[in-house]
Structures are given as C-alpha cells and as structure tokens.
Amino acid sequence: MMLKAIKRIISISCAILILSSVGCAGLISGEYGTIAPNRDVTESFENYQIDPDFNYYISGSDVYPNAVIGIDRSYTLNSKLWKKVEFTPETLKDLVGDMKAKVSELNEILHGFNILDDKGNKIGDWYSILSARTTVKIEDHSVIIITPDIDTYKENGDKEKRPEE
Numbered sequence: 001m002m003l004k005a006i007k008r009i010i011s012i013s014c015a016i017l018i019l020s021s022v023g024c025a026g027l028i029s030g031e032y033g034t035i036a037p038n039r040d041v042t043e044s045f046e047n048y049q050i051d052p053d054f055n056y057y058i059s060g061s062d063v064y065p066n067a068v069i070g071i072d073r074s075y076t077l078n079s080k081l082w083k084k085v086e087f088t089p090e091t092l093k094d095l096v097g098d099m100k101a102k103v104s105e106l107n108e109i110l111h112g113f114n115i116l117d118d119k120g121n122k123i124g125d126w127y128s129i130l131s132a133r134t135t136v137k138i139e140d141h142s143v144i145i146i147t148p149d150i151d152t153y154k155e156n157g158d159k160e161k162r163p164e165e
Helices: 001-029 037-047 091-107
Strands: 032-037 052-059 065-072 083-085 110-116 122-129 136-139 142-145
Touching: 032 083, 037 091, 037 122, 052 122, 065 091, 065 142, 091 110
Parallel strands: none
Antiparallel strands: 032 110, 032 136, 052 065, 052 083, 065 122, 110 122, 136 142
C-alpha cells in the first residue's frame, strides 16, 4: 500500500514537472525566431539575386563579413552591430566571391538560411558558414539578430566572444 502511494506521488510529480517545463518553454520560445537551412537561399546569394523586399546588412569585415542578412522591409532591425548595405548584383557578386575565397582557406562552405519569426513565417535570409551562430528575437515588427562571433573564420574554435547587442 505504501509503495503504491510513493509511486503515485512520483508519477504526479513527474507529470507536473513535464507540464511546467513545456509551459515555460512555450513562454520563453514564443518571442524567439530561428534560422533554418534553405538551399534556395544559398542559390540566391550565389547567383547574386537581390530581393527588393529586403534591407541587407553585414556583420564583421566589409570584405569578409561573418554573415550577410536580408530582412523584410516590414521589419525593423534593432542593432548597432549590423551594417546596412545597398547591394547591386555586381557588389553582391564581389562580396560573395571574397567570402568564398576566405572560407576555402578553412575548407568550409557557405550556406543560406531562412530567418523565421516566432510563428515560423519567413522574415529574411541569412548567409554564412555553418559555425556562425545567432539568436533571433521578435518584438512586434521589430527584430533583434545577434551578430556571429567577432572572428567567425578563426580556426580551431579559438574565437573571441561577440559584444552584446
């Protein structure tokens, strides 16, 4: 009888813990977006296609940016660390070529990603090497995208931490 009571208490405790974890995760993740790999985005950057509905930004060096993003013009990017750029197909071609030259030294390749809001809707594009990390936070029609590490291209994982946004 006592053993049944202990098992029941443990079961109820586990159920409460699981439900509270799911509930908290929903509250926390509800305002965060994600980036998701997308071959079409990769091809778009590598074919130097500019989306007229996007504002474009780079992080890091003007020649070898750590990442290039395009954000839907209906969103405001809140960050002092992203540099807004006006691309033409020619300037995008030069930039992508420079980035490819840099990553080839590291035996890496560049990838395209969709930037998604907290509901899974596409709000932009991201282009970088896989190890470039970010966080996407959505606030109404405003977005905060954390820049990748200062030296994304540094080998052996010996990277400097990025400053706070």
